[in-house]
Amino acid sequence: MPCFECTGPETKHQMTLPSAGRSKGGARAPCSHSWLHQLFYFYPHPQIWARKFLPVPWLLCGPRRYASSSFKAADLQLEMTREPHKKPDPSECLLFGKTFTDHMLMVEWNMEKGWGRPRIQPFQNLTLHPACSALHYSLQSFDKVELLECIRRLVEVDRDWVPDSAGTSLYVRPVLIGNEPSLGVGSPTHALLYVILCPVGAYFPGEALSPVSLLADPSFIRAWVGGVGDCKIGGNYGPTVFVQKEAKKKGCEQVLWLYGPDHELTEAGTMNIFVFWTHEDGALELVTPALDGIILPGVVRQSLLDLARTWGEFRVTERKMTMNEFLRALEHGRVREVFGSGTACQVCPVHRILYQGKFLHIPTMENGPELILRFYNELKMIQYGTKAHEWMLQV
Incomplete structure (x- = not known):
């Protein structure tokens, strides 16, 4: 029976419609x-x-x-x-x-x-x-x-x-x-x-998990403290179209939005950003920016955090993350995967970041990408109804 996806813990629902009138009874689509x-x-x-x-x-x-x-x-x-x-x-x-x-x-x-x-x-x-x-x-x-x-x-x-x-x-x-x-x-x-x-x-052209490149330019700011960057409103999207065009001119599909003098990582295009790495203290960690007023509290973001915490196999952290910290980890070979999350694309691998005139290679695809594939498959099983989950609701 065709299923309608729900990947957010706030919803804890999934829609399943009757197959009456369908030519392919039993087929599933989220x-x-x-x-x-x-x-x-x-x-x-x-x-x-x-x-x-x-x-x-x-x-x-x-x-x-x-x-x-x-x-x-x-x-x-x-x-x-x-x-x-x-x-x-x-x-x-x-x-x-x-x-x-x-x-x-x-x-x-x-x-x-x-x-x-x-x-x-x-x-x-x-x-x-x-x-x-x-x-x-x-x-x-x-x-x-x-x-x-x-x-x-x-x-x-x-x-x-x-x-x-x-x-x-x-x-x-x-x-x-x-x-x-x-x-x-x-x-x-x-x-x-x-x-x-x-x-x-698919939201992006190509395969479902085709990697994208990001332009990280601190001169462009998506949101700021005291504003409405954490709200899903039209005014947050119109101004980003120009920056998106600039990114494409420089060979990038999306924008890595930075904020403040420390160049904090905030979002990737219209997606939340995640980094899976080995922390300086040696612990394996999944980190994403905290909801501090400039980050959209995406449902898929929360879904991934909840799934990862349920697995209990690595540390899951919501905190400030700067480009200097990221560059150190990249230089020392501690970065495993970088990806965005959103309701349209689910999870999207990142393989390059253009920062300060230099393309940084991210070894996301060389590492599987194991975690991205695991998240993607887990979400799809829930969305298509092949795996029972509390987020599902029969309709």
Whole structure:
């Protein structure tokens, strides 16, 4: 039975859909962002866990008084498409984020009436006022709670779009935008929450575990203390596109974001960064930057940390890590593997870093990469349902 992945401990869920109507009963394919997994990942601020639900103004512009309540999955309306699209040929390569399913989930909100009734409707373009606040001030954010059941229903409706090929998945993308027709900066009085689904292949071109190279240039900064670098919002991504283009000009696929005078390692592109090495004290260690306000608390990041701690075979550390420390370890042959983690790519090996005009060779691939492969296979077994785990939820 096709399964939908969930790789985050916050979710502890996996989606499994019935095979009715499928031509390949028993085939399995993961969903790169399972519904609950995705929502926790895209707004994982600690304050959220203490709230039963989040009002739109709080999500978009901070906490304030409100009178609205959450929408209910029991009120979900369904409008099936009359013009179904042709589904991708299983034999062809699926490009990431280029193909979309037949339906989408929509929920409207306004200050006066609160949430409207959620509805699943045919996939269509959005109609936005030219002064829509999201277009001018990047107020995007994400929500959860009753939305979870609505997304489950959406996936059920479009279950025939779940790809069966190995290495493919159904990617779930929820978006919340302020759509008030006003140029003023402030909490919007109108918002639109929608969810779209994409059958996708590998995030990076090539094989699932093809290594990438990183540009480490301290003149480019992704996030800073006191900012919103630990939040999954649109404003954190637009400014990185230019740096990504600069990295490609220099022969690198992604950017290793550094921070501060010590050139702290923070993230790799849109991924969390991990280093597997032998520490100076002789202990085998998996280290990743601590969640200090500039690091996105990724669900896959936490999943890998939890898996590694469950194995208990090496030290697992969340702490500050500088380029000087990394260079010493590389020079002394103590670095084993470097990789990024994210919901789109799962785990991504790193084999080169361009730093201060010099390419540093990282022996990730020469070392297997044993740990990366172990993480990757463990996640896939959970996502495809071949291994029972507490993160799974039958649907």
